[in-house]
Every structure is written in C-alpha cells, then in structure tokens.
Amino acid sequence: MSDWNPAPAVVPLRRPPVRQATVVRSDLARTFDTFVRTIGLWWPLKPFSAGQDRVREVVFEQRKGGRVYERWHDGTVVVWGDLLAWDPPDRFVLTWNQTPVATEVEIAFTALGPELTRVTVEHRGWENFTDEQLGEDCALPGGYRSGAYATGWARVLDRLVAAAERNETR
Secondary structure, three states: OOOOOOOOOOOOOOOOOEEEEEEEOOOHHHHHHHHHHOHHHHOOOOOOOOOHHHEEEEEEOOOOOOEEEEEEOOOOEEEEEEEEEEEOOOEEEEEEOOOOOOEEEEEEEEEEEOOEEEEEEEEEOHHHOOHHHHHOOOOOOOHHHHOHHHHHHHHHHHHHHHHHHHOOOO
C-alpha cells in the first residue's frame, strides 16, 4: 500500500510585493544619508504622513530597533515603523505601520558607479490582508489592489532623487 496522495496540495496565491526602483546621480553614501538624515525635508508629507500639515519633523533613529516617526506641532508622535535591519549604506528594513495591517519595507542602495546609485523599494506582507483591506484607500485612492502603493513609492523615490541630486543635507 502506498502513502502517495494523488490530490494536489492547495497552495494559496501569494500577493506579490510592491517594487519600485530609481537611479540617483549621487554616490552611495550621500544617497543613503539623504534618505535617513533629511527625510523630513524631502518626504512628501502631504499626502504620505498621518499628520500632513501638522507634522513638525520626521525622526529616523539610525539603528536596528530604532523607530521612524513623525512628530506633530502639538507633540503627538505617530510611528511609521521600527527598524528590523540596519546595514548602512546598503539597506534597511522596517515594519510599516501606515497600512491597515503592519507590513514590511526594505530599501536597498547599490552603487552603480562613483556618482550613481540605484535605490530599490520592496514593500511586502500583503498576504496578511483581507480582500477588503487590499482595496482600502491609503494616502492615494484604491490601496494595494489599484496600484496606489506602487504609485506612492514612485512619488517618494522621485522626491528622494531631487533631494539627493541637490545634496540636501544638514
């Protein structure tokens, strides 16, 4: 008697991560530094923050276990996520709390030349969402299902490119 079971196993379809990438005319270290040290200067707070016009600063605690958060003029703090991995200037990974269920975002920086850096975003963890949550509006209408997160990350990366190429550092 055989233990073989002719019925195929049912494998749920995985919801693919949102991926975006861009190339910055800036060296690796400066591009990474622009992202983490001056995020509050270039990040499009409107519409990509909880407080929008109320945001006074965005803080990026540069260490594993650190937080990324916005602080409002009245002192309110809204945590965007916690750093799960911190590997400067190559990458960082954080939880992303600005979704109905926490997701995970990895930002990687790759030197393509002395003054050229590829920045990639992988936003993952969508399999934990219900079908209804996948369609909920985020900062842009339509949520994951409509491609709003991909559009949002493209807009964020466009702003990073502009800031890094201007060398917007403190």
